[in-house]
Amino acid sequence: MKLLNHELIGRVPEVEKEASQQVSSQKSKRNKTYPSHQPTEHAEALKGLLAALPTEPEMNGIFKTKSGWWNSWRESFGLSWGDEGDSSLEVFAIRTFQTGHPALVGSLLLCFALSTGDFANYLSSVEHWILNNDELAGSIYGLQCLMGLGLCFMSSLQPRRAWATYRKANTLLQLAGIHRTHRKSNSLDTIFWQLFSADRWVSLLIGLPYSVPENLCDLYIPPPEEESLVNFHYRHLSILTGRVIDCLQSDKSPTLSTVTGVDEKIDEITAHLPFGYLDLEQIRRCRDAKDRHTRAFRLAHVHSLKAQPYMPLFLQGAQGDKQEYSRMACVRSARTLLEAYLLLHESDPAAARTDNSIKQSAPSALTAAVIVFLNMLGYGRNDAAGAVQERAAEKVYDDGLIERTLIALNSWSEDQPGSLSGQCHATLKDLVKSSRGLHKGERREIVVPYFGRVTVDRKEGPSQAADPWLETSSGEGPLLESNADSIAAWPALYDDFYLTYSGPWTAQDDYVGGLVDNADAAAAFDWIAEPGHGFCQY
Template sequence: MSQAQQRAEAAEARRRKVRKGTHSCWECRRRKIRCQFGPGDDSVCLPCQTRGSPCRSQEYVDESRPQQQPDRRMAQRLGRLEELMSRLVDRILPDSLNSSTQSPSSALPARPRASSPTPSHDTVTDDDGGAAYRQTLDVLEASVGDETPVGLLLSLRNRGGGQCPNTTGTQQPAAMLTPESDCTTEAAPCKRTPPPTSRHDKACQALYAMFPSQRDVTSLATCSGAPYFVVSLFTSFRSIIQGNMERVDDICVIPPKTSHPTVLAKRLLQCAIFMQQAPPHFDVQQLDMIKSLSQHMMDIVAVVSQHATCNDEVVGTAEGLECLILLGLWHAGAGNLRKAWLSYRRAMSLGQLMGIDRGSSRALQFVDTARPVNKRPTPEALWYRIINLDRAVSLLLGLPVGTSDNSFATEEAMRGDTQMERLEKLQTVIGARIIERNADKTSQAYSMTQSIDYDLDKAAKTMDDDWWNEPQLDPAYGPQINLGQMMHMMLQVHHFDLQILLHLPYMLRNPSENRYDYSKATCARASREVLKRYVSFRTLYSSAWACRHVDYSALVAAMTLLLSYLRQHQDPSQPTPSCGQRADDRKLIEVVCERMQHVSLVSHDKLSQESAEILMRMMPILDSIDQSMMGFTTELTANAVKCLHLNVPFLGTVNIQPTGVIPLCDGTTQPAAAAAGVAGHHQQQQQQQQRSPMAAAAGEMSQSNNIPGTTGLSSTGDMSLDLSSLDPTLMQSSDAAIHGMFMEFDTQPQDGMLEFPLTAEADDWILQGVDTTYWSLLNSM
C-alpha cells in the first residue's frame, strides 16, 4: 500500500460527524465568513484561495489549530487549592481515623494555632482547639452551601465517623460542625445544621441565653398538655396517625447555640407556651429559674420579638412563619388580643410573600435541617392555621379579615380530613361571612343572616347528634386524651359563639315583630350551652391562660343571656317567661361568676375578675323581671333595682335603666328619654375614674336619688337598654327611638377618655375592645 493511500485511510478514520447543513471549512468558521466555492469541482473555497491558507472541511480534525499553552497562574491557584483542601481534610477527619489510617495529606504542615483568632468568651466549645476550629469554619460555611463540593467535604466527619454519637466519650473538635450530634429520631439520618452567619451571632447569643435549663424545660413540658397542642398545631389528624409529626421529646430538646435565630426563637416560644399553660398548683420550687414563670416568659417574648419576629433579615423562613403564629398564640393566651392580631397579620403578609397562599413552596425555606422532611408542616397547613387564627381574633375585635381565601374548605382540600377538621374549616368560612355581614350597611343584612344561619346549621348536621353532647373532662385521663376532649369542647363552644354573634343584632328588636323571635331564642339557647361548657372546663382547668378564648365566650354568652330578658314581656301577645327557666338561668350565671372569681384568685387574672364584676352588676335585670311579674314594687326592691352604666372604650356609655315614666324629685314626671340624657351627662362626669373602663362604670350603679330627676321606679319595673354618649362614627343613625330602646348619641368629642394606646396589653386594657364590638354589634343593624 502506498503512502498516499495510508494517508487517505488515516484521514478517513479521523473524519468527524458534522451537523447536517454544515459546509464551511475550519478557516472560514474561525473568521466567521461565508465559505463559497467557485464553479466546477474546486476543493478549495474562494476565501482560502485568496488568502492562500489550507482549506480543510469540518468533517476532519483541525490539525492546524495550535495547542493552548497551560496557564501558569491557574496552575498556581489549583496548587494552593489542593493544599488548602488537604489541610481542611486533616481538621475534619476524627483523630481516631487519622491515627489508624494515615493519608498522604497528613505529611503536610498544619496551620499554626496562633494564626487562628482568639476565641471569645461566648464561644460554645469544650476546649481551645474546638473554639479555634469553630471560628475557622464560620468563615467557610458562611458562603458554602450543603450541596457544593466544599459543603460535601464539610460533611466528611459524619461519613467518616460511621455514626452520629461520639463513642469516645470526649467531644472532638470536628463535632462542632454538627451541633446536634445525637440522633433524635431513628428514621431520620443525622444532618448538619448550618451555623448562622456572623451578622446573626448577636441574635443567637441573646436568644440562647433565654433558655431555662434542660431539666426545667422537661419539667414544664410534662406538667400540662401544652406540648401535644404545640406539635399538633400544624399537623392534620391523618399525619398524626401516620407518625408525620414531631414527638414531644423532640421539642423538649434545647437547640445548639449555632442554630438559626428562628430555630432558637421557635423553641423559646414553645417553652413560653409551656410556662403559660402550667397549672396553678405546679411546684415552681423544683425549677432552677430565679425569676417567676410569668416574668421569665415575658422576657422570652421580648427577646424573641426583638431578635427574630421583628427582624426582617431572619424572619423570612418557614420557622420564622411558625414563630409569628406561636407568638400570636402566646399573646392571645395572655389576653393581648390586639398584639395577637398584629402577629397573625404579619404572618399572613409573610406567607403571601412566600407564595404559600398560591400553593407554592419554593420560597418556603426550612433552616432546621435536623428536622426530618416528613415532619415539616406543609404550606397548606401553615396557610390555613394563619387564616383560622386571624379570623377568630378579627371576629372578637370587630376587624375585617386579612384574606377572603377559602380554598382550604373545598371538597378536594378536605378530602382526607376528619369530620372535626371539616367542621373547623367550615366554621372558619362562616366566621368570615359574619364579619362581612357586620360590615354590610344595606338592607340585605338580614337576608345574609338567614343564609349564614342555614350554612351554620348545615355544618352542624355533619356531626352526629351524640357528638353535640357535652364532653366529659376527667383529671384522671392523660393529657393526650383530655386534649382531644378539649378540642371537641372548643369546637362546640365556637359553634355556639358563631350563633350568638350571628343573631345578636336582632335579639332586642321590637317584640311585636315575630320574625325576630328565632334570633332571640337562638341567642338564649346558645348562651346557655356556652356557659355550661365554661363551668365544666374551668372546674378542671383553672389556669387562666389555658384556652383563653373560652373566657371571652363566657362573658359574651352571660351578657347575652341577661340582656335577652329585657322587654321580653312588654308585648301582651308574647308568652310569659318561665319562672323555672329564669331561676335556672340565674343559678347558671351565679355559678359562672363563682368560677370566674376562682380563676381570678388562683391565677391573678384581671379578665376573669372584671368579667365577674360586670355580670354581678347586670343581675338586677333579672330582679326587674321578677318584680314586674309579681306586679308590685316596694321601696326595698326599688332601691335594689338601680341604673347600670357601662363605659365602653371608643363607643360611649351604655345605660340600662327602668323604662316608662320616671318620677322627678318634686313629684312631677318626665319621660325616660330625658332621664337618659341626664344619666348620660352624669356618666361623663365620672370618666376620669382610675378603674378599668367598663368595670369602673359598672362598679357603682348609682342610686336613683343620686341622679337628678331619676328618683324611684316605674310601676312596671321593666328594664331597657339605652345607649347614650355614643360615638356617632360607630353608629348608623341619629337620635331616635329604635326597636323599643331609646338611643341618644352624644356628638361631643371624647378626647382624654382613654389612657392607653390601641395596642395596649391586657394589664392596661383588660377587655381589649371585645366589649366595644359586642355593644356595637348589638345595636348596629
C-alpha cells in the same frame, strides 16, 4: 446560657430517647432549610433571644411543674410548635437548642410565657427579633412562631397586636406564594390553615375586617372520607367565619335572610359530623377525655359562629317578629356555648385550669354570658302577660348558668386577676353586681371588652314588680355559695329598669364617632397593652 453546649442536651431522659432518636433521624432533612449553625447575620438576633431565656433552675422548674398544657395545646392548634416527636416541652427545648434556629428559640420563649404567665418578660424579645425580621418571620419556624405570638398577645390582653401579627404573617405567606402552593407540603398546609383561621378568629372577636381574600387562595378541603372530620369541619368553619364577618362589617345592618343563610351553611357543614357528635348529653357521657374535649370545643365553635350574626338584630332592642326570632336564636346559641365550656371545666376543673386552649376561650364565654344576662333582664323583650310565668324556669336556669360561668372564669384565672380569664371574670362580675345593686335614679355604665358598653338605668318614682319569680330570689344558691367572690342575690326586677347597648354590633350612625371620641367605648375593643394592667377600670 450557651446554645450548643447547653447542659440539657446531654440530659435526655430514658423515656424520651425514642423521641430524640426520631428527631435525629429527621435532622439532616431539616438542616437543608435550617442549619444548626445560623448565618452570621442572625447572630445578633440569636444572642438577643438567648438573653431572654430563664436560668436553668427556673427552666427545670417550668418543665416539671408548669408544662402540663403542652400536649393539649399542640393538639388544639395542630402541632403549631415542634415536630411530632416532641412529646413534652422539655423535648422541644432540647431540639431547639440542638437546631439553633432563632425562630425556634422565639417559640420556646413563648412557651415559657404561657407556662408562667409572665408575658412582659418574654414577648418583647420575640416581637423585636422575630416579628420585625421578615427573613426570620417568613421561614416555616418563623410563621409557627408568629402563630404562637398572636395567641400570647391574646392571653396578655393585647388583641390588636394579635390582629396585626396575624395580618403580617398572612402577608408573608402571600409574598412567598404559600397561599396558593401550601398543599405541596404538610407543614405548609398546616401553617397556612392555622394563620388563615387565626386571622378570621381575631378579626371576628374584636370587630375588624379579615385580611386574606378567599378568591386568591387555594382553599380546597378534601372530603370527609379523605380528611379527618375535625379538620374538615374546622377548615370549613374558618371560611364561614368570613361570611359572618361580612354580615357584621357591612355598612348596612344585616338582614334576617342574610343571617339565616349563614346559619344554614354552618348547619350544612356540621351535618357531615357523625350523628350525635355534638349532642351535649352524649358528650357528657363520653368517657374518653380527649374525645370529650374535642367534641365540646367543636360544639362551642359552632354556636359561637351561630350567635354572632344574630347579635346586631338582637341588640337593636326594637320590637317585632324579626327581632324576636333573632333574640331567641342568639340567646339559644349563647347558652349552648356556655354549656360546652362549663362541661370542659366541670368535668375536670384541675385540668381546665392549666389548659391554655380553654383559657383562650374566656372572651367568647364572656360575650355569651352577657347575651344571656341581657336576655334575663328583659332586653328587647315584649312579653305578653301569660308568658311571664312560662319564663320563670328559664330565668332560674340562666341565673345558674351565669353563676357557674363566674366560678369557671375565676378558676381559669388561677388567682391572677390581671390574666385574660381573671379580667373576663371581673367584668362579668361587675356587670351583674352593678345591675343587682342599682338604686332608684342611678345609672351604671359597664364596658364589656369584645362586646361594647351596657348602660343600666333605674328611674325614680313608684314601681311594681315585673316578674314574680325574681321576688322569691332571696337566698344565694349552692353554686353561688361555692364561689369565693360571691355576689348579692337578685332583688326583684322592677319595671323601672332600662337597658341600653352601645357598641360595634349595632348599626348606630353615631357609634364610630363615639368610639373615637369616647374613652369608655374605645376601651371595649382596646385593652391596655402595658404588662400588668389588663382591662381599663372604671
